[in-house]
Amino acid sequence: MARSSLRERADLVDRFRHYLQDHRLPRTRQRDRIAEIVFASEAHPSAADIQRTLAEGDDHVGTATVYRTLELLIASGLVRAHDFGDGFKRYEATPMQQGGDHGHLICVRCGTVVEFTNDRLERMLPIISDEHAFVHQRHHVEIYGLCSACRKHDLEL
Amino acid sequence: MARSSLRERADLVDRFRHYLQDHRLPRTRQRDRIAEIVFASEAHPSAADIQRTLAEGDDHVGTATVYRTLELLIASGLVRAHDFGDGFKRYEATPMQQGGDHGHLICVRCGTVVEFTNDRLERMLPIISDEHAFVHQRHHVEIYGLCSACRKHDLEL
DNA sequence: GTTCATGCAAATCCTTTGCAGTTCA
DNA sequence: TGAACTGCAAAGGATTTGCATGAAC
Numbered sequence: 001m002a003r004s005s006l007r008e009r010a011d012l013v014d015r016f017r018h019y020l021q022d023h024r025l026p027r028t029r030q031r032d033r034i035a036e037i038v039f040a041s042e043a044h045p046s047a048a049d050i051q052r053t054l055a056e057g058d059d060h061v062g063t064a065t066v067y068r069t070l071e072l073l074i075a076s077g078l079v080r081a082h083d084f085g086d087g088f089k090r091y092e093a094t095p096m097q098q099g100g101d102h103g104h105l106i107c108v109r110c111g112t113v114v115e116f117t118n119d120r121l122e123r124m125l126p127i128i129s130d131e132h133a134f135v136h137q138r139h140h141v142e143i144y145g146l147c148s149a150c151r152k153h154d155l156e157l
Numbered sequence: 158m159a160r161s162s163l164r165e166r167a168d169l170v171d172r173f174r175h176y177l178q179d180h181r182l183p184r185t186r187q188r189d190r191i192a193e194i195v196f197a198s199e200a201h202p203s204a205a206d207i208q209r210t211l212a213e214g215d216d217h218v219g220t221a222t223v224y225r226t227l228e229l230l231i232a233s234g235l236v237r238a239h240d241f242g243d244g245f246k247r248y249e250a251t252p253m254q255q256g257g258d259h260g261h262l263i264c265v266r267c268g269t270v271v272e273f274t275n276d277r278l279e280r281m282l283p284i285i286s287d288e289h290a291f292v293h294q295r296h297h298v299e300i301y302g303l304c305s306a307c308r309k310h311d312l313e314l
Numbered sequence: 315g316t317t318c319a320t321g322c323a324a325a326t327c328c329t330t331t332g333c334a335g336t337t338c339a
Numbered sequence: 340t341g342a343a344c345t346g347c348a349a350a351g352g353a354t355t356t357g358c359a360t361g362a363a364c
Binding site: 181183184185186203204205220221224225244245246 | 327328329330331337338339
Protein backbone atom coordinates (compact mmCIF):
# COMPACT_ATOMS: atom_id res chain seq x y z
CA MET A 1 0.00 0.00 0.00
CA ALA A 2 0.96 3.60 0.55
CA ARG A 3 4.15 2.71 -1.22
CA SER A 4 6.49 5.14 0.46
CA SER A 5 9.06 6.86 -1.64
CA LEU A 6 12.61 7.26 -0.51
CA ARG A 7 11.83 10.91 -0.07
CA GLU A 8 8.85 10.24 2.16
CA ARG A 9 10.84 7.91 4.33
CA ALA A 10 13.63 10.38 4.72
CA ASP A 11 11.05 12.97 5.65
CA LEU A 12 9.64 10.74 8.36
CA VAL A 13 13.03 9.98 9.82
CA ASP A 14 13.57 13.71 9.81
CA ARG A 15 10.38 14.38 11.63
CA PHE A 16 11.40 11.91 14.27
CA ARG A 17 14.71 13.73 14.69
CA HIS A 18 12.84 16.94 15.16
CA TYR A 19 10.61 15.30 17.69
CA LEU A 20 13.67 14.23 19.64
CA GLN A 21 15.19 17.66 19.38
CA ASP A 22 12.00 19.38 20.51
CA HIS A 23 11.91 17.14 23.53
CA ARG A 24 15.60 17.56 24.36
CA LEU A 25 16.27 13.91 23.72
CA PRO A 26 19.52 12.72 22.20
CA ARG A 27 19.67 11.44 18.68
CA THR A 28 21.42 8.10 18.62
CA ARG A 29 22.48 5.61 16.02
CA GLN A 30 19.95 3.12 17.36
CA ARG A 31 17.05 5.54 17.19
CA ASP A 32 17.89 6.48 13.65
CA ARG A 33 18.19 2.90 12.50
CA ILE A 34 15.00 1.72 14.12
CA ALA A 35 13.05 4.63 12.69
CA GLU A 36 14.49 3.93 9.25
CA ILE A 37 13.48 0.32 9.40
CA VAL A 38 9.93 0.99 10.50
CA PHE A 39 9.43 3.72 7.94
CA ALA A 40 10.94 1.66 5.15
CA SER A 41 8.99 -1.49 5.83
CA GLU A 42 6.02 -2.41 3.68
CA ALA A 43 5.22 -5.27 6.01
CA HIS A 44 4.12 -4.75 9.58
CA PRO A 45 7.23 -5.67 11.52
CA SER A 46 7.21 -6.80 15.12
CA ALA A 47 9.84 -5.72 17.62
CA ALA A 48 11.64 -8.99 16.98
CA ASP A 49 11.48 -8.44 13.21
CA ILE A 50 13.08 -5.05 13.63
CA GLN A 51 15.82 -6.46 15.82
CA ARG A 52 16.42 -9.22 13.31
CA THR A 53 16.63 -6.78 10.43
CA LEU A 54 19.21 -4.81 12.37
CA ALA A 55 21.18 -7.93 13.12
CA GLU A 56 21.21 -8.85 9.44
CA GLY A 57 22.82 -5.49 8.80
CA ASP A 58 25.43 -6.37 11.38
CA ASP A 59 23.98 -3.89 13.77
CA HIS A 60 23.22 -5.27 17.15
CA VAL A 61 20.65 -3.36 19.18
CA GLY A 62 19.36 -4.56 22.52
CA THR A 63 15.77 -5.65 22.88
CA ALA A 64 15.00 -3.02 25.48
CA THR A 65 16.24 -0.31 23.16
CA VAL A 66 13.99 -1.52 20.38
CA TYR A 67 10.95 -1.38 22.61
CA ARG A 68 11.94 1.95 24.15
CA THR A 69 12.45 3.50 20.74
CA LEU A 70 9.15 2.17 19.44
CA GLU A 71 7.53 3.82 22.45
CA LEU A 72 9.07 7.11 21.40
CA LEU A 73 7.99 6.67 17.81
CA ILE A 74 4.45 6.06 18.97
CA ALA A 75 4.56 9.02 21.34
CA SER A 76 5.69 11.17 18.43
CA GLY A 77 2.61 10.08 16.53
CA LEU A 78 4.69 8.88 13.61
CA VAL A 79 4.15 5.21 14.25
CA ARG A 80 1.23 3.12 15.38
CA ALA A 81 0.96 -0.36 16.80
CA HIS A 82 -1.44 -3.10 15.78
CA ASP A 83 -2.38 -6.41 17.21
CA PHE A 84 -3.53 -8.91 14.63
CA GLY A 85 -3.94 -11.62 17.20
CA ASP A 86 -0.53 -13.24 16.82
CA GLY A 87 0.39 -12.66 20.42
CA PHE A 88 2.71 -9.79 19.68
CA LYS A 89 2.46 -6.29 18.32
CA ARG A 90 3.28 -5.09 14.85
CA TYR A 91 4.28 -1.58 13.94
CA GLU A 92 3.79 0.67 10.94
CA ALA A 93 4.20 4.31 9.97
CA THR A 94 1.08 6.28 10.78
CA PRO A 95 -0.68 7.11 7.52
CA MET A 96 -0.56 10.86 7.15
CA GLN A 97 -1.64 12.12 3.77
CA GLN A 98 -5.20 12.85 2.78
CA GLY A 99 -7.14 9.66 2.63
CA GLY A 100 -3.96 7.88 3.56
CA ASP A 101 -5.44 6.03 6.47
CA HIS A 102 -6.16 2.40 5.83
CA GLY A 103 -7.58 -0.75 7.26
CA HIS A 104 -6.21 -4.27 7.18
CA LEU A 105 -7.41 -7.45 5.59
CA ILE A 106 -5.94 -10.36 7.50
CA CYS A 107 -6.03 -13.89 6.13
CA VAL A 108 -6.99 -16.22 8.93
CA ARG A 109 -5.28 -19.11 7.20
CA CYS A 110 -1.92 -17.81 6.02
CA GLY A 111 -1.64 -14.65 8.07
CA THR A 112 -1.06 -12.35 5.10
CA VAL A 113 -1.93 -8.75 5.87
CA VAL A 114 -3.14 -6.56 3.03
CA GLU A 115 -3.93 -2.89 3.44
CA PHE A 116 -6.93 -1.18 1.94
CA THR A 117 -8.17 2.37 1.81
CA ASN A 118 -11.74 3.52 1.60
CA ASP A 119 -12.59 7.17 1.85
CA ARG A 120 -16.19 6.62 2.66
CA LEU A 121 -15.21 4.45 5.58
CA GLU A 122 -12.66 6.98 6.80
CA ARG A 123 -15.21 9.77 6.67
CA MET A 124 -17.77 7.68 8.46
CA LEU A 125 -15.89 6.84 11.62
CA PRO A 126 -15.40 10.38 12.93
CA ILE A 127 -19.11 10.95 12.38
CA ILE A 128 -20.00 7.84 14.32
CA SER A 129 -17.72 9.00 17.12
CA ASP A 130 -19.52 12.30 17.19
CA GLU A 131 -22.87 10.64 17.44
CA HIS A 132 -21.66 8.94 20.59
CA ALA A 133 -20.13 12.06 22.11
CA PHE A 134 -16.62 10.77 21.55
CA VAL A 135 -13.79 12.92 20.29
CA HIS A 136 -12.35 10.86 17.47
CA GLN A 137 -8.58 10.50 17.50
CA ARG A 138 -7.84 7.43 15.43
CA HIS A 139 -9.29 4.06 14.57
CA HIS A 140 -8.39 0.53 13.62
CA VAL A 141 -10.39 -1.43 11.09
CA GLU A 142 -9.47 -5.06 10.66
CA ILE A 143 -11.23 -7.56 8.46
CA TYR A 144 -10.51 -11.24 9.00
CA GLY A 145 -11.19 -13.72 6.25
CA LEU A 146 -9.56 -15.71 3.47
CA CYS A 147 -7.23 -14.26 0.89
CA SER A 148 -7.75 -15.39 -2.68
CA ALA A 149 -4.84 -17.84 -2.62
CA CYS A 150 -6.17 -19.56 0.49
CA ARG A 151 -9.70 -19.61 -0.85
CA LYS A 152 -8.49 -21.40 -3.96
CA HIS A 153 -6.67 -23.87 -1.81
CA ASP A 154 -9.88 -24.48 0.10
CA LEU A 155 -11.90 -25.10 -3.01
CA GLU A 156 -9.51 -27.79 -4.11
CA LEU A 157 -10.16 -29.89 -1.04
CA MET B 158 -24.58 -3.00 25.05
CA ALA B 159 -26.84 -5.32 23.14
CA ARG B 160 -28.48 -5.53 26.51
CA SER B 161 -28.98 -9.24 26.72
CA SER B 162 -32.10 -10.53 28.31
CA LEU B 163 -32.04 -13.34 30.79
CA ARG B 164 -33.65 -15.43 28.12
CA GLU B 165 -30.96 -14.64 25.56
CA ARG B 166 -28.21 -15.50 27.98
CA ALA B 167 -29.81 -18.78 28.87
CA ASP B 168 -30.09 -19.50 25.19
CA LEU B 169 -26.41 -18.86 24.66
CA VAL B 170 -25.39 -21.07 27.55
CA ASP B 171 -27.63 -23.68 26.02
CA ARG B 172 -26.00 -23.36 22.65
CA PHE B 173 -22.65 -23.87 24.28
CA ARG B 174 -23.93 -27.04 25.94
CA HIS B 175 -25.09 -28.27 22.58
CA TYR B 176 -21.72 -27.47 21.12
CA LEU B 177 -20.07 -29.58 23.80
CA GLN B 178 -22.51 -32.39 23.26
CA ASP B 179 -22.05 -32.35 19.51
CA HIS B 180 -18.33 -32.61 19.99
CA ARG B 181 -18.52 -35.34 22.63
CA LEU B 182 -17.07 -33.06 25.24
CA PRO B 183 -18.17 -33.24 28.84
CA ARG B 184 -20.26 -30.54 30.41
CA THR B 185 -18.71 -29.43 33.65
CA ARG B 186 -19.55 -26.97 36.40
CA GLN B 187 -16.60 -24.80 35.36
CA ARG B 188 -17.64 -24.63 31.73
CA ASP B 189 -21.16 -23.68 32.63
CA ARG B 190 -20.07 -20.96 35.03
CA ILE B 191 -17.54 -19.41 32.70
CA ALA B 192 -20.03 -19.35 29.83
CA GLU B 193 -22.64 -17.78 32.10
CA ILE B 194 -20.26 -15.06 33.17
CA VAL B 195 -19.14 -14.17 29.67
CA PHE B 196 -22.67 -14.15 28.32
CA ALA B 197 -23.99 -12.13 31.24
CA SER B 198 -21.30 -9.49 31.20
CA GLU B 199 -21.97 -6.09 29.72
CA ALA B 200 -18.32 -5.19 30.10
CA HIS B 201 -15.58 -6.92 28.17
CA PRO B 202 -14.05 -9.13 30.81
CA SER B 203 -10.51 -10.46 30.66
CA ALA B 204 -9.59 -13.96 31.73
CA ALA B 205 -8.55 -12.54 35.09
CA ASP B 206 -11.85 -10.69 35.43
CA ILE B 207 -13.74 -13.90 34.85
CA GLN B 208 -11.66 -15.74 37.40
CA ARG B 209 -12.19 -12.92 39.89
CA THR B 210 -15.94 -12.94 39.33
CA LEU B 211 -15.95 -16.65 40.00
CA ALA B 212 -13.90 -16.21 43.15
CA GLU B 213 -16.34 -13.59 44.40
CA GLY B 214 -19.05 -16.19 44.07
CA ASP B 215 -16.92 -18.52 46.17
CA ASP B 216 -16.20 -20.61 43.17
CA HIS B 217 -12.55 -21.24 42.57
CA VAL B 218 -11.58 -22.16 39.04
CA GLY B 219 -7.98 -22.60 37.93
CA THR B 220 -6.44 -20.16 35.48
CA ALA B 221 -5.74 -22.86 32.92
CA THR B 222 -9.36 -23.91 32.96
CA VAL B 223 -10.51 -20.38 32.33
CA TYR B 224 -8.26 -20.07 29.31
CA ARG B 225 -9.11 -23.53 28.04
CA THR B 226 -12.82 -22.87 28.31
CA LEU B 227 -12.52 -19.52 26.56
CA GLU B 228 -10.78 -21.33 23.75
CA LEU B 229 -13.78 -23.64 23.46
CA LEU B 230 -16.21 -20.75 23.55
CA ILE B 231 -14.31 -19.09 20.73
CA ALA B 232 -14.13 -22.33 18.76
CA SER B 233 -17.89 -22.63 19.13
CA GLY B 234 -18.26 -19.22 17.57
CA LEU B 235 -20.28 -17.95 20.51
CA VAL B 236 -17.55 -15.73 21.91
CA ARG B 237 -14.93 -13.50 20.40
CA ALA B 238 -11.76 -11.97 21.76
CA HIS B 239 -10.60 -8.40 21.48
CA ASP B 240 -7.40 -6.61 22.18
CA PHE B 241 -7.85 -3.00 23.12
CA GLY B 242 -4.16 -2.52 23.69
CA ASP B 243 -4.13 -3.16 27.43
CA GLY B 244 -1.72 -6.04 27.11
CA PHE B 245 -4.36 -8.70 27.63
CA LYS B 246 -7.43 -9.98 25.84
CA ARG B 247 -11.03 -9.22 26.59
CA TYR B 248 -13.95 -11.43 25.71
CA GLU B 249 -17.55 -10.88 24.69
CA ALA B 250 -20.48 -12.81 23.30
CA THR B 251 -20.40 -12.78 19.51
CA PRO B 252 -23.17 -10.50 18.29
CA MET B 253 -25.64 -12.69 16.46
CA GLN B 254 -28.86 -10.94 15.58
CA GLN B 255 -29.41 -8.94 12.44
CA GLY B 256 -27.35 -5.82 12.57
CA GLY B 257 -26.16 -6.99 15.94
CA ASP B 258 -22.51 -6.63 15.16
CA HIS B 259 -20.86 -3.63 16.67
CA GLY B 260 -17.67 -1.67 16.95
CA HIS B 261 -16.01 -0.22 20.01
CA LEU B 262 -15.29 3.31 21.11
CA ILE B 263 -12.36 3.24 23.49
CA CYS B 264 -11.46 6.22 25.63
CA VAL B 265 -7.72 6.67 25.55
CA ARG B 266 -7.77 8.46 28.88
CA CYS B 267 -10.04 6.42 31.14
CA GLY B 268 -10.22 3.18 29.20
CA THR B 269 -14.00 3.06 29.04
CA VAL B 270 -15.26 0.90 26.20
CA VAL B 271 -18.58 1.79 24.61
CA GLU B 272 -20.19 -0.25 21.88
CA PHE B 273 -21.85 1.19 18.81
CA THR B 274 -23.74 -0.26 15.91
CA ASN B 275 -23.94 1.12 12.41
CA ASP B 276 -25.64 -0.81 9.67
CA ARG B 277 -24.06 1.10 6.88
CA LEU B 278 -20.64 0.28 8.25
CA GLU B 279 -21.51 -3.37 8.69
CA ARG B 280 -22.73 -3.60 5.12
CA MET B 281 -19.68 -1.85 3.82
CA LEU B 282 -16.98 -4.12 5.14
CA PRO B 283 -17.99 -7.31 3.31
CA ILE B 284 -18.12 -5.25 0.11
CA ILE B 285 -14.65 -3.89 0.70
CA SER B 286 -13.42 -7.44 1.32
CA ASP B 287 -14.92 -8.50 -1.96
CA GLU B 288 -13.20 -5.71 -3.82
CA HIS B 289 -9.91 -7.07 -2.57
CA ALA B 290 -10.68 -10.69 -3.35
CA PHE B 291 -11.00 -11.57 0.31
CA VAL B 292 -13.71 -13.79 1.69
CA HIS B 293 -15.10 -11.80 4.57
CA GLN B 294 -15.52 -13.71 7.81
CA ARG B 295 -15.59 -11.09 10.55
CA HIS B 296 -14.17 -7.73 11.40
CA HIS B 297 -13.12 -5.52 14.26
CA VAL B 298 -13.71 -1.79 14.24
CA GLU B 299 -12.20 0.19 17.07
CA ILE B 300 -12.26 3.93 17.47
CA TYR B 301 -9.88 5.51 19.94
CA GLY B 302 -10.59 8.95 21.33
CA LEU B 303 -11.98 10.79 24.33
CA CYS B 304 -15.28 9.99 25.98
CA SER B 305 -17.44 12.95 26.92
CA ALA B 306 -16.50 12.80 30.60
CA CYS B 307 -12.80 12.90 29.81
CA ARG B 308 -13.23 15.63 27.26
CA LYS B 309 -14.94 17.79 29.87
CA HIS B 310 -12.14 17.10 32.24
CA ASP B 311 -9.70 18.22 29.58
CA LEU B 312 -11.52 21.46 28.92
CA GLU B 313 -11.29 22.38 32.58
CA LEU B 314 -7.52 22.34 32.55
C1' DG C 315 30.45 17.47 32.78
C1' DT C 316 25.55 16.40 32.90
C1' DT C 317 22.05 14.21 31.33
C1' DC C 318 20.07 10.68 29.07
C1' DA C 319 20.60 6.14 26.36
C1' DT C 320 22.21 1.57 25.96
C1' DG C 321 22.68 -3.31 26.96
C1' DC C 322 22.36 -6.99 29.75
C1' DA C 323 20.00 -9.69 32.83
C1' DA C 324 16.37 -10.11 35.90
C1' DA C 325 11.66 -9.39 36.51
C1' DT C 326 6.80 -9.12 35.11
C1' DC C 327 2.65 -10.10 32.83
C1' DC C 328 -0.37 -12.87 30.22
C1' DT C 329 -1.01 -17.31 28.46
C1' DT C 330 0.11 -22.24 27.64
C1' DT C 331 1.62 -26.82 28.86
C1' DG C 332 2.69 -31.17 31.63
C1' DC C 333 1.12 -34.10 34.77
C1' DA C 334 -1.26 -36.44 38.77
C1' DG C 335 -5.61 -36.85 40.40
C1' DT C 336 -10.77 -36.36 39.47
C1' DT C 337 -15.19 -36.05 37.01
C1' DC C 338 -18.35 -37.02 33.27
C1' DA C 339 -20.94 -40.12 30.15
C1' DT D 340 -14.39 -47.92 32.89
C1' DG D 341 -12.39 -44.85 29.51
C1' DA D 342 -11.93 -40.49 27.77
C1' DA D 343 -11.66 -35.94 28.88
C1' DC D 344 -11.25 -32.37 32.61
C1' DT D 345 -9.29 -29.83 36.44
C1' DG D 346 -5.80 -27.63 39.24
C1' DC D 347 -1.34 -26.76 40.30
C1' DA D 348 3.00 -25.54 39.22
C1' DA D 349 6.36 -25.02 35.74
C1' DA D 350 7.27 -23.29 31.21
C1' DG D 351 6.89 -19.87 27.52
C1' DG D 352 6.85 -15.71 24.92
C1' DA D 353 6.45 -10.79 24.72
C1' DT D 354 7.47 -6.74 27.00
C1' DT D 355 9.35 -3.96 30.94
C1' DT D 356 12.56 -2.57 34.49
C1' DG D 357 17.00 -1.92 37.29
C1' DC D 358 21.45 -0.83 37.05
C1' DA D 359 26.32 -0.16 35.59
C1' DT D 360 28.51 1.65 31.67
C1' DG D 361 28.86 4.66 27.67
C1' DA D 362 27.41 8.17 24.27
C1' DA D 363 25.25 12.83 23.22
C1' DC D 364 25.01 17.77 23.76
